[in-house]
Amino acid sequence: MTLARTEHARTVDALRALGPDDWARPTSCPEWDVRQLACHMVGMAEFPSSPIEIARQQRKASAVHARRGGPAVDxxxxxxxxxxxxxxxxxxxxxxxRAAPRSVRGRRWISACAGRAPLPGTQPVNGREESWSVGYLLRTILTRDPWMHRTDLSAATGRPMTLTPDHDGVIVDDVVAEWAERHGRPYQLELTGPAGGSWRRGDAELMTLDAVEFCRIISGRGIGVGLLETQVPF
Structure with a gap:
């Protein structure tokens, strides 16, 4: 939740820094411009604020999914x-x-009460359907999601993304650990920039790239080759 509070604060700062011409720019999310992406970020921050809000959004989402099909999260x-x-x-x-403090309080309370419970349904990752726990969604994914969308805002507008080792570096380290667990093969990775670092397991050719670029590739926003084809959910 420390990471969650900081990420919400940086999201607010990133949105405040946008200029009048930035809000209509296209983003890496094909159906959304910057304003629509930001609206999703607000809505997803509100989502875990209370069980009532979760149920309300899910009820409306089920109706949309019934009409449109595709992944339920869409x-x-x-x-x-x-x-x-x-x-x-x-x-x-x-x-x-307004959403930031409610989101953190709700995530803390719900994950403490129901963190081990399974989420309904499954999530498609790397061509397979997998089950997630409530805790994984609330403690991990809902911090990674706005972080990745901050990279989208930066890519869309050309505005620099605030990055520090004690926040973004921690998020990236967790992503690398999950990525390594998912592919299960030897690797040697060096990520540059304030959120970067070095990781290694066994003997393998060194891969060097920017930390944000690495995360965008394994999120599916870029084309990965070799081990970089293994995706991590954001």
Whole structure:
């Protein structure tokens, strides 16, 4: 939750730094411009604020999924965007400010009470369906998600992304650990930048790339070769 609080704060700062021309720029999420992406970020921050809010969003998402098909999570994210379709940029920023403390409180409380419980359904990762726990979603994914979308904002607008070893470096380290566990093969990895570091298991050819670029590739936003074809959920 320390990482969650910091990530919410950096999300707010990133949204506040956007200029008037930035909000309509296209993003790495093909159906969304910057404003729509930010609306999703606010909606996903609100999602775990209470069991009532979770149930409300899931109920509406089920109706969208029934009409559109595709991954169930796409119905949820579409609801989050659609509910804020008329929000101006200042409303989006205010929504992010208000959602942050509620999100952290809800995630802490729900994960403490139900963290070991399985999430309904499965999630597609690396061509397989896998089951997640409530705790994995609340403690890990819902911090990685806004972090990755901050990289989307930076890529869309050209504005620098705030990165520090004690926050972003911790998130990247966790991502690398999960990536290594998922592929299970020897590797040697050096990631550059403030969030980077060095990791190794066994003997393998050294891979060197930027820490943010590495995460974007294994999130599916770039084309990975070899071990970089192994994706990690964000």
């Amino acid at each position: 119905g949820l994210t579409q609801v989050q965007v659609d509910e804020r379709a008329d929000w101006a940029p200042d409303q989006v920023v205010l929504g992010a400010v």
